[in-house]
Amino acid sequence: MAKMNMVQAINSAQDVMLERDDSVVIFGEDVGYFGGVFNCTEGLQKKYGEQRVFDTPIAEGGIIALAIGMGVNEMRPVAEIQFSDYIYPAFDQIVSEASRLRYRSGGEYWAPITIRTPCGGGIRGGQTHSQSPEGIFTHVSGVKSIMPSNPYDAKGLLISAIEDDDPTLFFEPKRLYNGPFFGDPKQASQGWDKHEKGEVPEGYYTVPIGKANTVRMGHDLTIITYGTMVHVSLAAAELSDYDVEVIDLRTLIPLDIDHIAESVCRTGRCIVVHEATKTGGFGAEILSQIQEECFWKLEAPIGRVAGWDIPYPHAFEWEYFPGQGRVLDAIKKVMEG
């Protein structure tokens, strides 16, 4: 066991897989010599050589196409998209190609690729370094979407993703890289070293894809969330007068609806929380499935707390960000009507 922050955990997962499997290669913009703009690949080129960890041209569509082609040639590429705001040029390759390849070829070809990409706001990145685009991909059949909330899960899930024979999107909430974030930028930031999920095995282990995790038990209400908002929701739960359960989805697709439904049917009340814009976000899908599964048990409308339906505005980052206050308001509303 070692203390790791999320950057180190992600780095370690790649290190472990580069070591174990020669078919694993890592590439993306600035991931090679430099080690990535967030240091997630720091030292890996030096350790494994230029041919296994290398830079690419600035063409996200090309990066994913390269990964698909390599995957078809029996390799396991891990591609970094520098910011998830820049994943859109790769949209066609992800949606029409990686996600459809196994299906359209009758199972003869597939794309065992992992796409790592930092997402989310709270770092003063403005509208093009803060987006949470997962809700665009969760509508696409054939690609798995993962978003860890802590170093332990990040490493275990990333190893699972690399080993997975289907394409996986691995969203890294960049605000969590150095420590948990409770939604209040004025609060002194805290590192992962004091957090139990900052204890990370140095070697190989996995966290299974498709399994949600209850991170706080409660009787009154269930919060379903993922990524940065796990910590914000936990903080709000602490402050709340109610006994709140919090579920960290970890994987969005495939969704662990049984786990969710068990909780919501038990508490009878629910809030879905994410940082992405509200309309058409993945929260709507979670809400819909809960409504389908737990309708007769629901004692109040399911609440949604999300980013506003606007681009992430630079000067109003904290007005955009759905912080503890907004989660608390929602708890109150769902509990008290």
Place this chain on the structure above:
Amino acid sequence: MAKMNMVQAINSAQDVMLERDDSVVIFGEDVGYFGGVFNCTEGLQKKYGEQRVFDTPIAEGGIIALAIGMGVNEMRPVAEIQFSDYIYPAFDQIVSEASRLRYRSGGEYWAPITIRTPCGGGIRGGQTHSQSPEGIFTHVSGVKSIMPSNPYDAKGLLISAIEDDDPTLFFEPKRLYNGPFFGDPKQASQGWDKHEKGEVPEGYYTVPIGKANTVRMGHDLTIITYGTMVHVSLAAAELSDYDVEVIDLRTLIPLDIDHIAESVCRTGRCIVVHEATKTGGFGAEILSQIQEECFWKLEAPIGRVAGWDIPYPHAFEWEYFPGQGRVLDAIKKVMEG
């Protein structure tokens, strides 16, 4: 008034706008001399000249970028994406650029562009000529999404879209081009000439963006739908033992939630129907908003009828397509539990 099918109505809208406004130009793959693979621009190049209606290179991203640049230079471009399955290469230009331009520039620039694109299945097009990708765009702030279900609305909405100073996505359910489709491919197809919405004024008129339309009144249950599924839902409503109300959204973003909520709060039961894949589809958003607005009036879980979460399979088109039977099953389930 004239009899028009949907192709003719769409053609007529463009004709009217080319005539009225010299800043309107039309371009896309094969839209010029040829008149478009679905004939939606037939005759327009001949009438208005090569400079106003012209072909483009096969680069959907370039087409939208071209439109944005022209829009910034005081024109009103109407760009065709030949099939909405091929809109993905333009994703970045639509999402990061057209949709964000007004916002990021503090209102100094905007993209008054219209993107026309045929969508939907039922024409044996296989997985790359059948998709309904609207649910990917309805999560994006800053772009309006429209999907008409008949010639009258198509023309009036398209004129509104062209005149709109915001970017609009105009989805054309290609299965409806020549006539309403009730979901049964074995049934003899019927033209628009016998349909009241096939009566279309020859000149200028508009149908407002953002307004839903109740196409069938009922007391027991409300179906919320759009595009091809309007007709399938109407047919199912006829067959059903219940008194079903059907709402044709016409515009997805901005969503006419007041209109929807009024109906569902009245009937107490609801089904959302679309052809796109279910998970993360726009139906989830509609369902979520209804749940938020009408929770205390709901007498049963809101049902969702949608395409399965798979690519549109060529040989199983009709097993994929959510036909009358699936709508009827859902009605039954929502009415009888």
Place this chain on the structure above:
Amino acid sequence: MVPKSGKNLNIPSPRHRPGEEPEFDNLDIPNAGTVSRPDIMTDPKQMFDYANTVIRVLDMKNNALGEWDPKLSPDDMRKGLYDMLTTRIYDDRMQNMQRVGKMSFYMKSTGEEAVSVAQAMALDKKDMLFPSYRQQGLLISRGRDLLDMMNHCLSNSKDNCKGRQLPIMYTWRDGNLFSISGNLGTQFCQAVGWAVASAYKGEDAIAATWVGEGTTATSDFHHGMTFAAVYNAPVLLNVVNNQWAISSFQGFAGGEKATFASRAMGYGMPGLRVDGNDFLAVYAVTKWAADRARNGGGPTLIEHFTYRASAHSTSDDPSKYRPEDEYEVWPLGDPIERLKNYLIEIGEWSEERHKAAMEEINAMVIKKYKEAESFGTLNSGSRPEISSMFDDVFKEQPDNLRRQRQQLGV
């Protein structure tokens, strides 16, 4: 404010439109045998001219001329001729079957058979192919059973794509042929990825990929070129310039401004422009580029200068946008005729053998087709299992798909 029509806006237009007399008189085409053949490791900077000419071996008088003559054995040439003929006859049959409603769609490669057949022959079987939808000759030359191809096109119970793809979007793993995409161009940079992996593994296999000239405008084309150049990938990047992209002539991809082969220059790779209707020339440039790639010389861009003799697809009516007889005046003739006449000229073939071969192929195609139909067509007979439509979205079926399958009752 804006004038009724664009004042200074340049919109390309083709040489002729329906009703006009087609002619290609001033096309700049050198005589066969006049272009030199550089060493395979030549510096691309020295190769600009090869992108701006047309490399030809067979002249119109049935001679094979010049340095590019690959000196194929008569047996090899007869195999090429036979496979091109098979491709054409197969195409015709399948198109007819589409017309009578047995298939939803079809696309012929008529006039372009030399591109796929000669290239397949010039490559090794271990080389990986990433085609567009108009290189069925690749499968035929590599020996794919026509029955399998037909089963796919019919989406029947034996379709290896399990009924999921439009006809002609073949997949053939055992033949090292990638799954054909409906989205234009996407395979171009994927092929580069495959080639990069081959180099990484230190293997000898190379990749080859094809797009139409219209598809050069896609982002994938540029990505393929850029990534291939940067990583010096062992890959053949083919542009089949058949003059048309549905109704748009090649000027809408920039073909009036520069040749497609000359795109290579800006990426620092060789660009070769070849007479796409000349089996021997296509074979020779492909061999050159493959040898170069295998030798560590990296990628080559090849423009095949040819003509799409048929409609774009069964959904298309070309007489709406070009003179119906344009193909007949195409100055580079027909690839099958040219190879046939050459073989006859050198005494290795005859009209009789040709006729016999055609009959044999015809009979074989008809027989195969009957057999294929016995496994079902799109509208009748057996299909893949309905429940299989929920398979292969992921390697393992997730719960939501299992539930949806149950909901459908299959």
Place this chain on the structure above:
Amino acid sequence: MVPKSGKNLNIPSPRHRPGEEPEFDNLDIPNAGTVSRPDIMTDPKQMFDYANTVIRVLDMKNNALGEWDPKLSPDDMRKGLYDMLTTRIYDDRMQNMQRVGKMSFYMKSTGEEAVSVAQAMALDKKDMLFPSYRQQGLLISRGRDLLDMMNHCLSNSKDNCKGRQLPIMYTWRDGNLFSISGNLGTQFCQAVGWAVASAYKGEDAIAATWVGEGTTATSDFHHGMTFAAVYNAPVLLNVVNNQWAISSFQGFAGGEKATFASRAMGYGMPGLRVDGNDFLAVYAVTKWAADRARNGGGPTLIEHFTYRASAHSTSDDPSKYRPEDEYEVWPLGDPIERLKNYLIEIGEWSEERHKAAMEEINAMVIKKYKEAESFGTLNSGSRPEISSMFDDVFKEQPDNLRRQRQQLGV
């Protein structure tokens, strides 16, 4: 199966890494004044050489030489010098203010000032500019009040972008400068669209756009090139080759295989490669291309061969990937020094005047900055109205945004 490291895979690597002695000895740079100046309407096919050389006017001994000398008046050159100086001093000040926490982010253009300032001068005010984030000299040369630029960077109550954009992502409608995007390259083909509209309207204005050499790999670059070629758009397509894209040297964009200017050849447009640190040469090639475009000659690609002297941005530490002193041995020197020395050489400037100008600019920048701060910084003082964050998503605020605004209580 797979070896521990890639066997035949070629990964580009830069000339030097931290700890190594930087040198650019064998860079192929011709002497100033040696490249001829073709007629503005020259056929691009004849212009290959211009893409593979470096067009230079100012030599390193302060002479202006050759056909490309634009023969600018001393007043114009002094304006150029003054604007370049202003750009540099402004950049330094803003970076410092970022360091002390007044701004979230900043990007300098140090070493590249000639590109933006000379180009702005060579274009007309009516010409529309679609820059990347590293051409602040365009605004300065066109007379944007530094106060407005600072207000934007501070996201304060006077920011014309209403606090929505990162610093340096300027918008300036009155100055015909487009809204700068954070997504690399997107402006390239948009500029072509603007130019196409200008041609359509029969207007005389042209468009100009800029990307870094790293950004040439994006699809937008290819789309811009293709669409500009096809419609013969009156547009200047600029590639600022400053050798680095964050930590990736230009080889990762293909720069080791061919010059970026030579990409033009494949699209049939002129490609000019110019010494980007030579104010006079940049001015001259820009004028050439602008005259050509206005004359109906269509697009030109210009590669500015320069060097990014500073860090990529305030988020970057270049000493992690290149020798810290690499800039000092850059063989093309510093654009400000070179123009300054030339003006002194011809007796139109002096060290004293230079010093005085710097002091004047410094004082002005400090004064403006104080004024800007009085309207707020990111962390203190006034901001735009909070409620304005819900504006401009659409022209009219839809109901969902009105409700969300109410929910936030603003």
